Amino acid sequence: MKYELVVGLETHVELLTKTKIFCSCINGFGAEPNTHCCPICIGHPGTLPKLNKEVINLAVKAGLATNCHINLKSNMDRKNYVYPDLSKAYQISQYNIPICENGYIELSSGKRIRINRIHMEEDAGKLVHKGGDVYIDYNRGGVPLIEIVTEPDISSSGEAREYVEKLQSILRYVEVSDCKMQEGSMRCDINVSVKPVGSCKLGVRTEIKNMNSVTFMTKAIDYEFERQSDILENKGEVVQQTLRYCENSNSTESMREKEDAQDYRYFKDPDLVDIVLSEEDVNKLKKSLPELPDVRIKRYAEDFGVSKSDAELIVKYKNAADFFEKASKGLQSPKTVSNFIIGQIFRVIETESEREKFNILITPNQLNELVKLIEGNKINMNLAKKTFSRMLETGKSAADFISESDMQEISQSELEEICKEAIKSNSKAVNDYLGGKEKALKAILGNVMRQTKGRGNAQMIEEKLVNLLKNS
Template identity: 60%
Template structure:
């Protein structure tokens, strides 16, 4: 029997506010243990929380970016459980009236992964296990989160990976989080079940907690899918439980039986007021939103005639797309700008972290100036490529390396003379071309372009060489 994977995600994203959700402590990553804490965020008796308005704004932006409906009335609840990383024995979260309802994330195959809701909440502290002892660091406690809860719409590991990547990309674009999974600012709980292919009935699910790597999410899902299938086919039953994933052994193991909402005894937090989000506030925040990556990618393809693969590379990170947009202003061909970025500049930004920051030595205005020199016919593409390398090495503009004589072009007599010299100095290439090796002409063209310092028209030179040899 064939089985179908069914998965849904609960994705926790730390918000890039300067202070915590209910107090003025910093949200900066790192720092000495328990140095970013105060009586409010560690829940000392007599303290009262005060909701950070920017947290609500960021949550609204997340909802808008994922096509959700922003609730006019939203409330905070207490989620009660006793664990060492939660000093007051409850987490302030949302259950009954979350900030954003519905929405979806669209995948490249056209499928829309529906969202149940997005809510805001506080993060817990962190347990550190060393040499048989356990320490608690409450620096992370009270850092604001959004939790994005999807419907069980994911049907493959590839879809799961793309879903997480899309969420990460969108949240970075709208500027509410850096979503650095290695630092814990984006973490996923994966709910997974299996069912016979063609069945509409959901199987018993397990939840793999606190996944902070897309690679490990894929490995854990593959292992858990196979485990559940083997269990069912051997006559056993899947038990609803919470699991941890061990990347060293590539296995999942039980943490505890899976809780339902009633196990947490949710009730309205009595210390926090109701959140009212008027429509004019929503519209104001919507006006601040940047163009989303999916819309930008579509525009590049349809309006700027950029190939789809290139458009996806240009829109993967917001800083790259912003650089590209500025460099394209007023140019004849956006494809020329794209080629320079994806070709030469990307070679100097090798890692994904480099591309995310995109801290290159030239400005988009400098690249724009170089491309406009090509557009005007003052320089050829080969000279532009060589010039760009010098610009990237130095941070200087194109005109620091291109002289008036470079932009003057070549008269026909000079081109003819250079072609004759190329033919005379490269007899083997000439013989190879005469014997049917079409690519041999490229060596002759390269010789002319080198001796003309890129000023000759490569296409015209190639035709002239063919005529001369014939």
């Protein structure tokens, strides 16, 4: 039997606030353990939480940017569980009424991944296990989070990757989170089940906790799909359980089964009062949103003549997109700029995090000047590409590599002279070409290009050579 994959994702995202959600300690990564702590965030009795206003603003922004409905009235609840990462023995979260509901993110195929809800909560502390002992750092305890929960709409690991990367991109554009998976400011729990192709009934699902890399997430989904399909194929039953993904063996192992399924005894946190927003508050936040990735992609395609796939590649990284816009100012063909970014800059900065930072030596203006030289027919594409590589290596401008004489447009008569000269001095290639070896023309062309030092346009030279050879 053939099976299809059903995946839903729960993504935890740490918010870019200055302080924690319920106290005024710093919200920051990488400090000495337990130095961002106070009696509130380490859960001393008698302390009272006070909600950070910015957390609400950022949660609402995240909701607006993912097409959610904003609940004007919501509240905080207690989720009770006993574990050392949570010193109060309860996490303050949202249960019945999350701040945002019913949104979606659209994939490039046009398929929508529906978002069931986005709720606000506090992060737990970090446990470090050493030789069976546990060391606890509460710096992360009380860091504001939003949890973004999708419907089970994802049907391949590729879609899961696209969804997560798109979510990252959106949340970075609206400056809600830096979404650094390697630092834990974005983490995914994956719910996976399989069902016979075409069946409406969902299968028993397993949950894989705490994925902190997109690549491992896709591997875990693929592995779990195979594992569950095999079980069903052999007439077995998938057990509902929580799993952990092991990177080394690329497999999943059980953390806990359903028997001890958690009973969190949620109830409204009596220490915190209701959150009431006005339409005006929400509209204000809506107006403060920058242009979102989808809108940018459309604009680049429609106004700048960049292909949709190229636009998606650039827009994914806000800094790259900003660079593109600045470098394209006043140009006839912004597409040339996007080609340089994708073809050359992205070849130098390869990793996701490098592209996100977009730390390169040259300024948008320097690329703009270079493309202007191409558009003005001062240099050809070949020379421009070579020059651009050197610019990227050194941070110098085009003018540092191209001399005045290189930039003078070559005259037709001069070009013809050089072509004739090249035909004379390459008799072997000429004979080969005239004997039917079309490739031999390349050798003569190369010779001419060298002589013109990149001033001539390759296509023009080729035409000229063919003409001269025809009449020879």
